[in-house]
Amino acid sequence: MNTVSTTSDSSVEQTRKKVWVMFDRIAHRYDLLNRLLSFRQDVRWRNKLAEYLPQGEELVVLDVATGTADVLIALNKKSPNIKKAVGIDMAEKMLEVGRKKLEKLNLAQKIQLQNGDATDIKFEDNSFDATTISFGIRNVNNLDQALKNMHRVLKKKGRAIILEFSLPDNFILKKLYLFYFRNILPAIGSLISGDSYAYNYLNQSVETFPYGNEFCEIMQKNGFSNVKYFPLTFGIATIYQGEKS
DSSP states (O other): OOOOOSSOHHHHHHHHTTHHHHHHHTGGGHHHHHHHHTTTHHHHHHHHHHTTSOSOSSEEEEEETOTTSHHHHHHHHHOTTEEEEEEEESOHHHHHHHHHHHHHTTOTTTEEEEEOBTTBOOSOTTOEEEEEEESOGGGOSOHHHHHHHHHHTEEEEEEEEEEEEOOOSSHHHHHHHHHIIIIIHHHHHHHHHSOHHHHHHHHHHHHTSOOTHHHHHHHHHTTOEEEEEEEEGGGTEEEEEEEOO
16 A cells, blocks of 8 residues: 555545635645745656657647646647647636636637536547646546546547656655655645645645555556556656556
8 A cells, every 4th residue: 555644534535525616715826836835846747747648640638627727838838749738627716827827828729728527527538639637636536437537538549647746665755755745835835825724635635645556556447558657756746647448
């Protein structure tokens, strides 16, 4: 078992049911805090995610739990092969921030953002060449249903790419990381965002979420083949890749 839990799993599950409300509360500071609390590693990780897009011309991509559209902006910047992209999220205020960013970058015609639920994706089967989700899969209230939906809307040979927090394997690094995650990160996040609960939930949700081989097995159970994972920055984040046969 990979997960490390110091809090009640039930409290995390309760938050997952309406996690989008929490993200709406912190939308005005979300991007700033991502950069600050990750020491800008979040930018590097999203750029790395783009390297795992499938080969081919005129790709159509769906980003689930898109938030402020950082993933789609990174994908567009790094991959000239994207023809069209759609981002869905339940947090409307996060989407509002994302739309402003897309307008500023002249990407509003190419990238569309709309309200949508990861567990009930409103697109037809076999619609996308790739589905992505960045730091959102641990927040869905039904992990299996979200993965099944991401698999369903993929075209044959399409690829799901998932970026999520994980825990380092090295004992010393894990101890240092957990100290930062449990003590320093919530304090800074609370101070800047004005929402103490949101950044306490962050470390709780990471510590109780499966990662590495355990998460790969969950992807396989939900239909994905050729599942692989790639740790980033000593294992504090991981990219998962799976395909639709």
